[in-house]
Amino acid sequence: MATPPDTSKTVKLERYNSYVRKLHSTKLLNASSKLLFRVTLLTALVLILFFTIKYPPLSDNPHHVPPHHHSFLSTSLFSSTSAGGAAWEKQVRHSSTPRRPNGFSVLVTGAAGFIGSHCSLALKKRGDGVLGLDNFNDYYDPSLKRARQNLLTKHQIFIVEGDLNDAPLLTKLFDVVPFTHVLHLAAQAGVRYAMQNPQSYVGSNIAGFVNLLEVAKAANPQPSIVWASSSSVYGLNTENPFSERDRTDQPASLYAATKKAGEEIAHTYNHIYGLALTGLRFFTVYGPWGRPDMAYFFFTKDILQGKPIDIYQTQYQKEVARDFTYIDDVVKGCLGALDTADKSTGSGGKKKGPAQLRVYNLGNTSPVPVGRLVSILEGLLNTKAKKHVITMPRNGDVPFTHANVTLAYKDFGYKPTTDLATGLRKFVKWYVSYFGVQPRVKKETQHTEESG
Numbered sequence: 001m002a003t004p005p006d007t008s009k010t011v012k013l014e015r016y017n018s019y020v021r022k023l024h025s026t027k028l029l030n031a032s033s034k035l036l037f038r039v040t041l042l043t044a045l046v047l048i049l050f051f052t053i054k055y056p057p058l059s060d061n062p063h064h065v066p067p068h069h070h071s072f073l074s075t076s077l078f079s080s081t082s083a084g085g086a087a088w089e090k091q092v093r094h095s096s097t098p099r100r101p102n103g104f105s106v107l108v109t110g111a112a113g114f115i116g117s118h119c120s121l122a123l124k125k126r127g128d129g130v131l132g133l134d135n136f137n138d139y140y141d142p143s144l145k146r147a148r149q150n151l152l153t154k155h156q157i158f159i160v161e162g163d164l165n166d167a168p169l170l171t172k173l174f175d176v177v178p179f180t181h182v183l184h185l186a187a188q189a190g191v192r193y194a195m196q197n198p199q200s201y202v203g204s205n206i207a208g209f210v211n212l213l214e215v216a217k218a219a220n221p222q223p224s225i226v227w228a229s230s231s232s233v234y235g236l237n238t239e240n241p242f243s244e245r246d247r248t249d250q251p252a253s254l255y256a257a258t259k260k261a262g263e264e265i266a267h268t269y270n271h272i273y274g275l276a277l278t279g280l281r282f283f284t285v286y287g288p289w290g291r292p293d294m295a296y297f298f299f300t301k302d303i304l305q306g307k308p309i310d311i312y313q314t315q316y317q318k319e320v321a322r323d324f325t326y327i328d329d330v331v332k333g334c335l336g337a338l339d340t341a342d343k344s345t346g347s348g349g350k351k352k353g354p355a356q357l358r359v360y361n362l363g364n365t366s367p368v369p370v371g372r373l374v375s376i377l378e379g380l381l382n383t384k385a386k387k388h389v390i391t392m393p394r395n396g397d398v399p400f401t402h403a404n405v406t407l408a409y410k411d412f413g414y415k416p417t418t419d420l421a422t423g424l425r426k427f428v429k430w431y432v433s434y435f436g437v438q439p440r441v442k443k444e445t446q447h448t449e450e451s452g
C-alpha cells in the first residue's frame with residue numbers, strides 16, 4: 001500500500017510564505033502612509049507660504065483689505081508687531097530728542113510721504129527732535145516712500161511703521177515721548193482715486209484722524225497739532241482768490257469732504273478737550289521727491305516716454321488753472337505754523353481753558369493754466385508733448401484754485417518765493433537723477449528712455 005504523501009512540509013512552507021507576504025504588505029503600508037504624511041505636510045507648508053506672500057497682514061497694506069475689513073476697525077495691530085522692545089524705544093527716544101535749547105519734539109505722521117519727508121528734514125536740520133509714523137501703503141509706488149525713508153535715516157530720523165488707526169501703538173509712542181507738537185500729514189491723498197477706493201479716505205482721513213486726536217487729548221502733556229487740510233475744501237467756491245472766510249460747504253470730491261470733516265472734527269476736539277489745532281489748506285504742492293499721482297509728475301513721465309497727455313478744459317472751453325506751490329515754500333509755512341502754535345490747554349483728557357484753533361491757506365497766490373505747465377515741462381525736457389485737450393470729466397477736480405495768503409503772512413510771515421518755472425526746473429533735475437533718465441539735450445530726435 002502506498003503511503004499518503006507527506007504534506008506537512010508543503011503546508012509549513014505555504015504558511016511561511018503567507019507570513020512573509022503579510023510582513024511585506026504591512027511594511028509597504030507603513031512606508032506609503034509615511035510618504036502620504038510627508039506629502040500632506042509639504043503641501044500644507046507650501047500653501048501657508050503662498051497665502052502669507054499673497055495676502056500680507058492688514059497693517060502693511062490697507063488698500064488690499066476687503067471692503068468689510070477696513071483697517072480702521074482693527075485696534076490691536078501694535079500688539080502683533082515687534083515694536084515696543086528696549087532697542088525700539090531707544091530709537092524712538094533718540095529720534096525725538098531735540099538738539100537745540102527749547103527745541104520741539106515733533107511726531108510727524110506721513111513722514112515717508114512727499115511733504116512729510118521734506119518737513120521732517122527741515123525740522124531736524126534746525127535742531128528739533130522728529131519721530132516719523134507712516135504705514136507705507138501702496139497708493140503709489142512704495143519704493144519712493146522707502147527711498148525717502150532712507151534719506152531720513154541718514155539724518156537720524158526714525159520712521160515707525162504703523163497705521164494712524166493703531167491706538168495701542170500711538171498710545172505707546174506718547175508714553176515713551178512727551179511730544180510737544182504733532183505735524184499730522186498722513187492721509188489718503190488724491191482727488192480722483194476717491195471714486196475707486198472711497199473707504200481708504202474714510203479710514204485714514206476721518207477714522208485715523210479721530211484716533212490720533214483721541215490719543216493726543218489723553219496725553220500728558222497734550223501736544224499742539226498742526227495738520228494738513230486742503231484747498232479742495234473750497235470745492236465749487238466761485239470767490240477769487242480763495243480766502244479762509246469763503247464757504248467750504250460744497251466739496252466736489254469725497255477727498256475734499258473728508259478734509260472738510262477733519263476741520264469740523266478739529267473744532268470739536270479743540271472745544272471739548274482744549275487741544276490747540278491748526279489746519280493748513282495746501283494748494284497743489286509740487287517739487288523734488290513729489291507724488292507720482294500728480295499731473296506735473298506723470299506729465300513729465302509721459303512726455304519723456306512719448307505718450308499722449310490729457311489736458312483738461314472747463315465746460316466753457318476755458319483752461320483749467322492751479323495755484324502750484326513749491327515744496328520749500330510749503331515747508332516754511334508748516335514750520336511757521338508750528339512756531340506760532342500755542343500750547344494745548346487740557347490735561348488728563350480735560351479742558352482747562354480756551355485753546356487756539358486756526359486755519360490757513362498755504363498757496364502761491366498766482367494760478368497757472370495747465371497748458372503753461374506743460375509748455376514749461378516741454379522746454380525743460382526738450383521734448384514736445386503729445387497734447388490731448390479734453391473737457392474735464394466730473395471726477396472731483398475743480399476748474400481753478402487761487403490762494404489768498406494774507407492771514408498766513410500776517411500771523412507767521414508766510415511769503416511764497418518760488419515761481420513755477422523755477423520750481424519745475426528743480427523738480428526735473430531731481431526726476432532725471434532719481435530715475436536715471438538720459439535728458440534729451442540738443443537733438444530733438446535723440447532717443448530718451450526712463451529706467452527705474
Ligand SMILES: NC(=O)c1ccc[n+]([C@@H]2O[C@H](COP(=O)([O-])OP(=O)(O)OC[C@H]3O[C@@H](n4cnc5c(N)ncnc54)[C@H](O)[C@@H]3O)[C@@H](O)[C@H]2O)c1
Nearest residue numbers: 110112113114115135137163164186187228230282284285
Ligand atoms: N501734495 C499736495 O498737493 C497736497 C494738497 C493738499 C493737501 N495735501 C495734504 O497734505 C498731506 C501730505 O500730502 P503728500 O502730498 O505728502 O501725500 P503723500 O501721499 O506723499 O503722503 C502721505 C503719507 O501718509 C501715509 N499714510 C496714509 N494713510 C496713512 C495711515 N492711515 N496711517 C499711517 N500713514 C498713512 C502714506 O503712506 C504717505 O506716505 C496729506 O494730508 C494731503 O492730503 C497735499
